[in-house]
Amino acid sequence: MDKTIALYSKSLTEKTTAGLIRVIDTLYDKGITIYLNIMDPDGHHFDQDHRVTLFTELNDLPADVCMILSVGGDGTFLETAMRVRSAGIPVAGINTGRLGFLANIPVEDLDQSTDLICSGQYELVNRSMLEIASPADLFGNGSAMALNEITIQKADQSMITITVRVNGIFLNTYRADGLIISTATGSTAYNLSVGGPILSPADDSIIIVPMSPHNLTIRPIIVTGSSIITLEPGGRSSHCLVTCDSKAVRVPAGIILKVRQSDERLSTVTTAGNDFFSTLRNKLMWGADPRN
Structure with missing residues (x-):
């Protein structure tokens, strides 16, 4: 796939690092060009990973970046949003954290969600x-x-x-x-x-x-x-x-x-199965019977 995607991640805990590596693996296997910004660098040495190009400022990104993926939890998504809000590039959240209303794509669904994103099968929500x-x-x-x-x-x-x-x-x-x-x-x-x-x-x-x-x-x-x-x-x-x-x-x-x-508005990405109402039902356990 001839796509360029930028990744933002925050502090690299063991769980976040594992999730970020999984995201990079998935995108790279699909032929996607990857740019990476670690907002609080520590842990895994991604500067030695030939599959990604590290960047610091938004202006460092090429013009053909079609999407920004926030990898982490809702806190990472919020910080990513403030950094990229003026770019007009859609943002999606890959959840390696806990609740995840903003980072609403589970890392387990990454492969399917990436296919949907790269084929244009998603909706934009202007927040x-x-x-x-x-x-x-x-x-x-x-x-x-x-x-x-x-x-x-x-x-x-x-x-x-x-x-x-x-x-x-x-x-x-x-x-x-x-x-x-x-x-x-x-x-x-x-x-x-x-x-x-x-x-x-x-x-x-x-x-x-x-x-x-x-x-x-x-x-x-x-x-x-x-x-x-x-x-x-x-x-x-x-x-x-x-x-x-x-x-x-x-x-x-x-x-x-x-x-x-x-x-200003922030343009965010919603894929099938990760829409707002599905997220509400899943995260808040609506309809779940605690007796079962």
Whole structure:
């Protein structure tokens, strides 16, 4: 197959290394040209593997790269997404980790999935992302991006208060451990663990869901993707913690943060048998009878 595919992998544990070698074996046997980026180099010496060309920056890739494969778990997928989001190249996730909603192709299905990908038998899902901006430029370049979620939460044991406005209209002052602003993609991540709703990944909506609110009538709310969400943290503490996926920064209380949907989209690959609803059933064991 006359294809060029780039691989991204993160820290090379024994399991991840074995999975990555299996991916390289499969692609190489199919005649695919392979480029490889190890984001945290250690372990296996892939610089001695003649089957791959190592690269560091996205600009190092040739123009004919047709797809990027993230090899690892969802954390690896998130980091890969942030590195390649501006390239416009579809991303697929090969799961060598645990749950794997984003890295939804099991390494055991790699051979079949590779055949489907290389023959064009897949669908693309354009996923929305969030960006957060602050007047103090706390995140560098004026804003930071997230594929899953942006959270604002307490930095110590004291409860945090967060005043929220949507398009300038007052929504609520939350008294809680924190607040999650989630994309549809992130609806199966942190949002799910605190009781938020699950959205199909192509949905443009934004979910606002509190963490352990001090008011039992408070519930998650879904707003349109065009909404601008203004957050003003307060409370007894002088600082709070803001996260964008796995990145975190301490910010002073009273600062005003604005969250909106990014103009960028991440194009992800779905193959037959690894669609979103199949992943939900398999990962969450829907329909399984625990008595059996």
